[in-house]
Amino acid sequence: MTDPTQTTKPGRTDRPDGSFGRFGGQYVPEALMPALEELEDAYGRYVLENEDGFMDEFRARLADFGGRPIPLQRADRLSERYDREVYLKREDLLHGGAHKLNNALGQVLLAKYMGKERIIAETGAGQHGTATAMAAAHLDMPCEIYMGRTDVNRQRPNVFRMRINGADVNPVDAGRGTLKEAISETMRDWSRTVEHTHYVIGSIVGPHPFPAMVRDFHAVISEEAREQCLDRLGDLPDAVVACAGGGSNTMGAFHHFIPDEDVSLLAVEAGGSSLEVDEAAGVAPNSATLSTGDEGVLHGARTTLLQDSHGQIMESHSVSAGLDYAGVGPELAHLVETGRVTPVNVGDRVALEGFHRLSTEEGIIPALETAHAFGYLHEVCAEDGAIDDDPLGETIVVNVSGRGDKDLETVIEKTAEMGLEAAPDMSVFDGGLR
Amino acid sequence: MSDRSTIADAFADGPAFIPYLAAGDPSYEASLEYVEALDRGGADIIELGLPFSEPIAEGPTIQEAIVRALEGGMTPERFFEFVEDLEVEASLVCMTYYNLIYQYGTGEEGPRPFVERAAAVGIEGFVVPDLPAEEADPLRAACDEFGLDLIFIVAPTTRGERLERMMDRVSGYVYVQARLGTTGARDDVSDQTGATLERLAGYDVPKAVGFGIKTGDHAERIVAAGADGIIVGSALIDIVADGHASGAAVEETAAALETRARELVDGAARGAAADGNVPEPEQP
Ligand SMILES: Cc1ncc(COP(=O)(O)O)c(C=O)c1O
Secondary structure (H helix, E strand, O other): OOOOOOOOOOOOOOOOOOEEOOEEEEEOOHHHHHHHHHHHHHHHHHHHOOHHHHHHHHHHHHHHHHOOOOOEEEOHHHHHHHOOEEEEEOHHHOOOOEOOHHHHHHHHHHHHHOOOOEEEEEEOOOHHHHHHHHHHHHOOOOEEEEEEHHHHHHOHHHHHHHHHOOOEEEEEOOOOOOHHHHHHHHHHHHHHHOOOEEEOOOOOOOOOOHHHHHHHHHOHHHHHHHHHHHHHHOOOOOEEEEEOOOOHHHHHHHHHHOOOOOOEEEEEEEEEOOOOOEOOOOEOOOOOHHHHOEEEEEOEEEEEEOEOOOOOEOEOOOOOHHHOOOOOOHHHHHHHHOOOEEEEEEEHHHHHHHHHHHHHHHOOOEOHHHHHHHHHHHHHHOOOOOHHHOOOOOEEEEEOOEEOHHHHHHHHHHHHHHOOOOOOOOHHHOOOOO | OOOOOOHHHHHOOOOEEEEEEEOOOOOHHHHHHHHHHHHHOOOOEEEEEOOOOOOOOOOHHHHHHHHHHHHOOOOHHHHHHHHHHOOOOOEEEEEOOHHHHHHOOOOOOOOHHHHHHHHHHOOOEEEOOOOOHHHOHHHHHHHHHHOOEEEOEEOOOOOHHHHHHHHHHOOOOEEEEOOOOOOOOOOOOOOHHHHHHHHHOOOOOOEEEEOOOOOHHHHHHHHHOOOOEEEEOHHHHHHHHHHHHHOOOHHHHHHHHHHHHHHHHHHHHHHHHHOOOOOOOOOO
16 A cells, blocks of 8 residues: 555656657647647746746745635535545635636746737636636736537526636537537637647647646646645545546546555546437537547547547537537546546436535535536445445545536526426526526 | 659649549539549649548638538548549549548558558548648558658748658658648738748758639749649639539539639749749739
8 A cells, every 4th residue: 555644746647758658649730830849848847847936926826816725625414425524625616616727827827928929718618718718817818718609508607707807709600519619619720820829728638738737737636635635634535536528627636646546536427318329420429438439539639539430520418518528638548548547427417416416415506517526426325335345435535626607507407307306496486597 | 752652743844733622522423523623624633631520720611611521421431432433634632630540440550551542542642731740650651651642731830840850751742831820712822931932942842832822813923932833722612612502503613613723723834934023913
């Protein structure tokens, strides 16, 4: 067993060339390659070596503007219900209401250090777009966000927040109008404007150095959580659970635990409505990339994808916009391949039940993305069985990646549609909502 | 750099005209007619797009062509049949994204099965917009094995070591991206082109310029600025899209493509005759 009191080195799994095992790389149009080289250089100097005190300024701003450190809270009623120790890493309390600010603030600040004049970003749930818009306003940079049309419609509160922070929001009509299309469109903008614009990518996806850099900005989550566990419990947890879309809150929550081999790391993906794929229509009714996908090249990286037998990328589906993506970060693909991270998934219904459970029992309204982690927790813990045999163990940290204000309309609609019993009845308010 | 196919020959007598169409846009049959019309119109090389669902280097015109082609049922295997069915004199280059090349076959042999099949149907080279020189060695090796060319795109931002790396690996021709951004027809000619052509002047490989070329006048100015060939995609796809939207007969659209091809060929020839004297743009 590893000594839990020994401070571990961060569990870097990237190699100097930016690959993670056989995953990663830089599969982008030529016009972007010089910008990636420039970014690699800036990442090395400012982030890894703290040149000009970049990391000190980043940490200071994360504290003052962002509100870090973020508490690790014991979930009393869930602990009682499951007869285990359930702890919540409350990233929903970070400014903006999701973990996303760690990365957005880091990248916008880096863009400033690099002398860039304009910020662009994609967003799915609107949380990354919101965090980027906030960081850009905070650091006085013009900002434009690309968001799929479907997501604009299902995450409207975040569209308003971005606009109110002064960002332009460009709806993307291609395909199903979700995260995949938004990323493609932001890459197109970047290939026009690359000389003065920085693309703040919103997860641990894309070409090197983005996956490593975004992870490093989010690694503060597990750095704090690990310390907090040692301080509070005198020991490391048995498991860390986080939802996974692209995988940024996931890798943020896992990174410093990677060398702690006794700590299980579970990435909960969106099972959508089914794990069955409609190959002819090119549609996967889920976003369970790690569990059901295979290797390919998308958005600049070799990674695990949902694709048909020809290599065309599938349209993914999830009730949660932030998990609704046909790819996943290359580092997570690698860690799943090596067995260090275990991929699991729960469907829309279980996620919604998890949403209501956390809301009514703990007084925390989670994002629908986050709700998948609680759905999974319940699936494992509600079963009577020997704790020793299950993947979670006695002490569990769940990363609460974000708050659910943005999701209320979707939740109310889907809850009624699915006839969920455990949910509060909202029908008396019918008509007032739209 | 070495000559591996007949592609370099296309630059031997005068500037090369290199049209691009998405194979199967808007249908298999119509698309065959359109490609053959461009061949009659004077194409030296034809870049045939194998449509990929996530075309990150394309602007709206080609994105829409790709959607039409995919909806029409285009797949990698259909694409190879399409190439076999074509009757053209021009050399054929396949333009697609790396995932389709990579997934063909079992996935464990890398790009080799795709290249082998492409070679068998008569494709002579590849342009892969999301495959920079740094990631290209496996495809380069497969191309060498089957005698195909691998064409790289040189962007206005490509310089120094990266340019060297690319020039070490390129064959056939280099695709000079006339401006930053995605594909799409424009009304002006970028002044970034001249600067890029100057950086490439010392390299003994044909230089074909693309991104934004629309008219004979553009072709003339670009060839006069030193290009060995012109690549035209979106301006031709606009004709296909207009024909599709208006319900025009396939022959009518094919004739319009052939006419535009001749205009571009003539423009390129005028540019070659101008011999370095870049003409002023025509007043509209
Ligand atoms: C609250 C929240 N959690 C999780 C995610 C998924 O992203 P990632 O997998 O990168 O953490 C999102 C994305 O929008 C989100 O908003």
